[in-house]
Amino acid sequence: MRPTISAITIKAADRLKILLVKLSSLGDVLHTLPVVHDIKTAFPDAQIDWVVEAAFAGVVQRCEGINKVITCELRKWRKALLSSETRQAWGAFKADLQREAYDAVIDLQGLTKSAVVSKLAKLSPTGKRYAMANRTDGSSYEAPTRWLADEAIHLAPHVHAVQRAREVCAQALRYKLSENAIFIPKYRLLACVNKASAAINNVAKIDAKATVVFAHGSSREDKLWPVSHWVEFGQRLHAQGFSIALVHGSAAEEQRSQVIASQLSIGADKAVVWPRLSIDALVDAMAGTAGVVGVDSGLSHMAVALDMPHVQIYNFDTAWRTGPGDLKTGARQVSVYAQPTPTVDVVWQAWLAAHSVSKQP
Numbered sequence: 001m002r003p004t005i006s007a008i009t010i011k012a013a014d015r016l017k018i019l020l021v022k023l024s025s026l027g028d029v030l031h032t033l034p035v036v037h038d039i040k041t042a043f044p045d046a047q048i049d050w051v052v053e054a055a056f057a058g059v060v061q062r063c064e065g066i067n068k069v070i071t072c073e074l075r076k077w078r079k080a081l082l083s084s085e086t087r088q089a090w091g092a093f094k095a096d097l098q099r100e101a102y103d104a105v106i107d108l109q110g111l112t113k114s115a116v117v118s119k120l121a122k123l124s125p126t127g128k129r130y131a132m133a134n135r136t137d138g139s140s141y142e143a144p145t146r147w148l149a150d151e152a153i154h155l156a157p158h159v160h161a162v163q164r165a166r167e168v169c170a171q172a173l174r175y176k177l178s179e180n181a182i183f184i185p186k187y188r189l190l191a192c193v194n195k196a197s198a199a200i201n202n203v204a205k206i207d208a209k210a211t212v213v214f215a216h217g218s219s220r221e222d223k224l225w226p227v228s229h230w231v232e233f234g235q236r237l238h239a240q241g242f243s244i245a246l247v248h249g250s251a252a253e254e255q256r257s258q259v260i261a262s263q264l265s266i267g268a269d270k271a272v273v274w275p276r277l278s279i280d281a282l283v284d285a286m287a288g289t290a291g292v293v294g295v296d297s298g299l300s301h302m303a304v305a306l307d308m309p310h311v312q313i314y315n316f317d318t319a320w321r322t323g324p325g326d327l328k329t330g331a332r333q334v335s336v337y338a339q340p341t342p343t344v345d346v347v348w349q350a351w352l353a354a355h356s357v358s359k360q361p
Contacts, residue, residue, distance in 0.1 A: 020050045
């Protein structure tokens with residue numbers, strides 16, 4: 001049995017090496033970013049590396065405090081497990097993963113694949129692997145994550161996705177979150193707001209600061225907000241001098257963007273469909289706008305991580321688990337929930353409230 005990393009050992013370790021394992025998806029990775037700030041607050045000199053699917057590496061690389069991003073393509077590799085290309089890529093990934101010996105490897109995914117990655121990582125002589133001991137409400141969880149860990153951390157069943165990851169790291173590394181920190185997570189997602197995307201500029205010359213992004217797409221039809229609602233909401237924004245930018249990540253979402261834009265094309269460049277952008281480009285492009293309105297999706301969670309004025313629309317009572325605050329909190333990012341779907345009036349009032357809140361220091 002490996003020795004426990006005690007509070008004394010950690011306090012004395014000025015170069016603590018930590019590996020975080022959170023592979024996917026975009027929203028889940030974004031929800032995990034605040035643990036980096038928490039760890040660096042407790043241990044300013046800690047080295048924090050992160051294993052993530054290559055498709056989402058752009059987000060982790062933009063997180064202030066990350067030392068190294070180790071990428072994998074498990075989703076791709078499992079489709080051709082026996083191919084020479086997969087074997088070669090797996091070997092390179094494993095070699096990269098095992099270059100460092102870590103004092104703590106923390107599985108924040110809770111799945112068999114993340115447990116295997118954690119098990120493959122190399123430990124220092126006193127290092128340990130940590131994982132969640134139980135499923136929390138609404139989350140995915142597979143038992144091997146605790147079987148392959150040296151220490152499994154028990155969590156309250158009803159906990160927000162952001163707080164779940166933060167509590168696992170705090171318990172694993174034996175530090176406490178201050179009361180203020182619990183309610184104000186720091187994502188530290190860095191954007192280059194002056195680095196305008198050439199692709200966007202080629203589409204339309206619009207004032208980004210007077211543009212609101214519509215993150216209307218989702219892989220789940222039951223999460224969508226009706227097109228007619230987006231059109232009415234866009235008309236209200238137009239009346240206040242805002243332009244609309246529509247983002248998409250699939251052919252179906254692009255088609256929907258075109259439909260909404262065509263019904264909002266009152267004047268030149270008032271509603272523009274952005275080209276499909278990389279995660280890096282999206283971070284920069286979104287950060288320079290006036291705010292984001294969207295459904296429960298990775299792009300909406302990106303708006304939260306960027307501390308932008310944002311309204312997140314829910315057709316299900318799941319905002320407590322993945323969404324930002326509600327209208328009672330006076331927050332810059334808020335969730336709105338109703339069945340079968342929130343009305344335009346309710347979302348509009350939420351937008352006015354969120355847009356009026358000053359940026360947090």
